[in-house]
Amino acid sequence: MLTAPVLPAPFRWEGPHIAADLGDHHVRFTTRRGGVSREPFHSLNLGRWTQDESGHVLTNYDRLAADLGVDRERIAMGFQVHGNEVQRRDEEPHPDDDLLACDGQATHVEGLTCLVLTADCLPVALLCEGAVAMVHAGWRGLDGGVLEDGLRALRELGGRGPVTALIGPGAGPDCYEVGPELHERFGTSGPTLDLKGIAARRLLEGGAATVHDVGLCTICSDAELFFSHRRDGPCTGRQAGLAWLS
Ligand SMILES: [Zn+2]
Secondary structure: OOOOOOOOOOOEEEOOEEEEEEOOEEEEEOOOOOOOOOOOOOOOOOOOOOOOOHHHHHHHHHHHHHHHOOOHHHEEOOEOOOOOOOEEEOOOOOOOOOOOEOOEEEEOOOOOEEEEEEOOOEEEEEEEEOEEEEEEEOHHHHHHOHHHHHHHHHHHOOOEEEEEEEEOOEOOOOOOEOOHHHHHHHOOOOOEOOHHHHHHHHHHHOOOOEEEEOOOEOOOOOOOOOOOHHHHOOOOOOEEEEEEEO
């Protein structure tokens, strides 16, 4: 029996997913629950480039959009490459558009839903008056400055005022084992790398006023709650972080 962990404010459970609503900004982090995919992708696999049956993945997107009350056709995403670029969205996504190689989505358009996929990397929502972004940040993205590009994107899109960042479920500080070369890169030490701590520091240094971390680790949480690349290997699904303005 899966028990849902207690979430710190401003996060709460909304059905199977994690939710946070701050004024006109809406953030959701999905779990594995609520989809139709079979093992090892059970059940809400949103990874379009996994070995899962594509029909199941598409059904999962339809279910998710219905669950969250967002328009399926207005979900914007890219083809993630562990890079440092966030796509600026002035316009609605079009189903025939090629997906841009990028690691985040930012917009000022109401109702346009920014989505990234993760399975240990961090989904990070960035919110300020008039703009919103959702960023995919693993160690390569953090090192390359993807969060800083997300912060720049908000301003370029006309976003104003203080920025609030929300870090969703991802590799926790005690679980993400790395070698000495990564510690050298980040100026850290120990058997594990604290991706969330690094992200929070870079967000604050980059000008974010507030950082909230949901405090859930994809690697050591109940395996029925999140997909984890580290725990399950390459044959696993992806959860999503979504953010939009209303
Ligand atoms: Zn953990």
